Amino acid sequence: MVFRATNFTVIILLLLAFTVFMMGVRNRKPLENNWPLVYWVLMLSFTYVRPEETFNLVIVGAGLAAGLMLRFEFMNSFFIKTVKYIEMAIWCYVLVRGADIVIG
DSSP: OOOOOOHHHHHHHHHHHHHHHHHHHHHHSOTTOSHHHHHHHHHHHHHHHSTTTSOOHHHHHHHHHHHHHHHTOOSOHHHHHHHHHHHHHHHHHHHHHHHHHHHO
8 A cells, every 4th residue: 555656646646636626616616617527528538548447437427427417507406406416426436436546
C-alpha cells in the first residue's frame, strides 16, 4: 500500500481532483452548465480505454446519463433532486474507486 507515481496514477489523481471540482460546480452553478458533460465524456472515454484497471463502465455511463438529464432539464424539482443525488453517489464511487486504484 505504497503510492507509486506513474503516469497512470497521476492521471487518476487529476481525475479525482476534477471530480471534486465538478461536485462543487454542480452544487453552485445552474444546471445548464456544460462542464459536467465534459467531465462525464472524459471519464467515459478514459474508462473505455482501460476498463479492467479503472472504473465500472456501466456506472460511469449512468453518471453520463444523469448529467445529460440534468443538463437538458425537463423534470420537476423532486426528480431533479433525485437525479442530482444519483450523480453525487456516482461521483462518490469515482472518488472511492480512484483512491483504491492509486493506493492499492
